Amino acid sequence: MSKTKNHTTEEIILEAAKKIFQKKGLDGARMQEIADKAGINKSMLHYYYRSKQMLFEAVFNNAFSLLAPQLNTVLNDDSSIEDKIKNFTKDYITFIIKHPYLPSFIIHELNRNPEFINKMKEQIGFPNIDKFKNQVALEVENGTIKPIDAQQLFINIMALNIFPFIASPLIQGIIGLDKKSFKQLIEDRKTQVADFIINAIKN
Amino acid sequence: MSKTKNHTTEEIILEAAKKIFQKKGLDGARMQEIADKAGINKSMLHYYYRSKQMLFEAVFNNAFSLLAPQLNTVLNDDSSIEDKIKNFTKDYITFIIKHPYLPSFIIHELNRNPEFINKMKEQIGFPNIDKFKNQVALEVENGTIKPIDAQQLFINIMALNIFPFIASPLIQGIIGLDKKSFKQLIEDRKTQVADFIINAIKN
DNA sequence: GTCTATAGCCAGATAGAC
């Protein structure tokens, strides 16, 4: 009973702060709004997290530790390149539906504060590209895929999967779709993106 | 003499506001900082633009009217799909070097304020995908390219070109490159991205 | 640990002299 629904105040605050910070950013967020969302008193935020900045950093770390394993699917998994691409493309959509503001939040705050990434590097599970580099080199040598730089391929995989969600208002505006049609378009991407990438690199 | 270097105060303000807003966003920007950058008094900002919000909207419109023609290269140009992809990929890098914060600025502010896109639609030159749809359908029928949805292809082209700049701190962190190596990576993309897309769709 | 009240500061906006 004590672990199912009995969240501590600290956890309730963090959860509320995640929602507000991810939607409004550090500068746009208001401590009062976070307190309201958490259903507690504003001074509790300072009691538990001392300052807005420190609460924000807790949220950012938490968000990054959710995104990192996603990227590691591509980088550290043991399956073939082709399977990795298929799995990541399918899984990422599921992930993003649960955390819609997360990638644009991380990317925006990293742009405003690029040195944040250095703190993240110290965390365990920070994405590392070395294994992926070896794998790509190997598959190029085998002849299963065309010659391509592993870094460029990784960027391409990220770009094709992440960008449509970050830029969705712009895309919806230009393509001229309502929400329902756009949702279908995204649904189609679960397979289309993987096919696109595989076509591009397969021999 | 009067048109070469003699900018009006209004233009000087807009130019300074562009730099500050694009780097810091609406919430992060300070009117005092804009005034300092422009080298004029803070009250002048209000004299010419009435409020922070209105100054911001002038900046946003201006930024969007710079990005739109870039996207129209892909959508409205008369060349073949293959040439469009090559040209856009090459030109976009040049564009982004001149306006490094512009796309992430537009995308971030559209996320915070999705209805902005509706105001943009009323401007002339707002990107329209109709011509591109016909062209893709035609080239698919001709057999020059594989069957693909024009909307998906357009998203892919944007994603591969725009994302690396928006997410550059994240990418640099994961790939572990210094600024110089990253610059070279981007330089390589001028041709690599076009090749990647063309491989993916070419029959 | 949780609340109320308030300190202290800073930003956007305006009044009014020149």
Next chain:
DNA sequence: GTCTATCTGGCTATAGAC
């Protein structure tokens, strides 16, 4: 049109009662 001075409100943060 451009400046100085100032108002006003809102925000982070803390003091202190319970």
